[in-house]
Amino acid sequence: MITCSHRLEVVAVPGVPLVEPGDDVPAIVQRALAGAGIATTDGDVLVVTSKLLSRAEGRFVDLARVEPSPAAIELARGVNKDPRAVELILRESASVSRQAPGVLVVRHRLGFVVANAGIDSSNAVPAGAPPGSGPWALLLPEAPDASAAAIRARVEGASGARVGVVITDSFGRPFRLGTVGVAIGVSGLPPLWDRRGEPDLFGRVLENTITALADQVAAVADLVAGQAAERRPLVLVRGLGFHPSDEGASALVRRAEEDLYA
């Protein structure tokens, strides 16, 4: 059950350092909240960028050390990408969805469809990387639902409040230009808000009203998180009312056999 909010506040939580491999993300989140004087309350949602988790998990890969397979070399030729990057993409993927010059869209091992398996090369240099190493790539986090649950447990333990946690990435889309924030890990917040069966203004039953709640939360957080340059990997969304849920982000993924486009 979700109570639709009349008012939301969306705040970038300051004080999150640039994390490095091995850092304790739940502790960092809790410290940032405490440092900012934010007492979480029931229904707060904390939104954490995938990049922060990836860095903490040490998901850096030095492309110079990647040996592309013959299949990756062949595919790389078709899409005009670095064969080592394509090798990483294939390792992270269950299947290729679309390929074209400059474009490689896959179904990620976590289930969702995303360009380049969500691998990022724009901010990917680990601290202490030797001069001349790389280029570096940064893979998506290992298990975003579990990471969301760990952050949630830490924050709930400190505050006693029931909160939600969403791990986000920015995805491109078919049909539409520009990227939007999407949820790749969820804990506590219902990923989908199913309102089928509720009567509308005129007493008819709403037919087609399952809202991608966690994706919309990810989108609003993306508006204030900006890109990495802003260093705002932690956003608080306050004002949603919801009952705790145990569903993860896979609830948002349309299964391949039900997808007319995948």
Place this chain on the structure above:
Amino acid sequence: MITCSHRLEVVAVPGVPLVEPGDDVPAIVQRALAGAGIATTDGDVLVVTSKLLSRAEGRFVDLARVEPSPAAIELARGVNKDPRAVELILRESASVSRQAPGVLVVRHRLGFVVANAGIDSSNAVPAGAPPGSGPWALLLPEAPDASAAAIRARVEGASGARVGVVITDSFGRPFRLGTVGVAIGVSGLPPLWDRRGEPDLFGRVLENTITALADQVAAVADLVAGQAAERRPLVLVRGLGFHPSDEGASALVRRAEEDLYA
């Protein structure tokens, strides 16, 4: 140029009546703002649901009066829909994107790809509809960019502030379950936020960072607008910083020939 916000406020503006054909939407919006004591300031974005505009434009259609073409009858058989509804969908569309039992996805005449041409049948009864009439359908607004511009002109005229206006609908998506708010009309707010060329934390140039700003604004408004039952067709998003733009919602549409999925 957009200044990424540290804090957003998102508020459902109360006092919007159920509109009927012929109602003056810009005046209704301005009256609701004034009635709620909201003085708009530079950078405010007003988000209006497409349904409010459609009702004001009298975009109701009584399916009993629709004569399906042979092509609509044939297509309706394949997708297991009412041939009259399919006829309306085809009239509103440039082409069919995908069809399957229960599913008809089209490229709308306005450019975007959407199920059922965005035609809604859940709330679509006009005031004064004779008993036994219908079933009724409600088409998307005629020209959402122009409607957004008219609302913007009215609000800016009353306040002197530079604002943005976004007209929204809820769309389903390939790959992912649940609907999200998207922008089908835009005025003032840049639909896309192009950050290519800005340096990241490490001085590298960001490569893939065009954000679908207006779609993300639509998503957050959808979180507070809820479905029609909530009667919250007007949402204020405060805290984004942007320079006025003259681009409409078509800036968000990927052209068919560049779309690997359409």
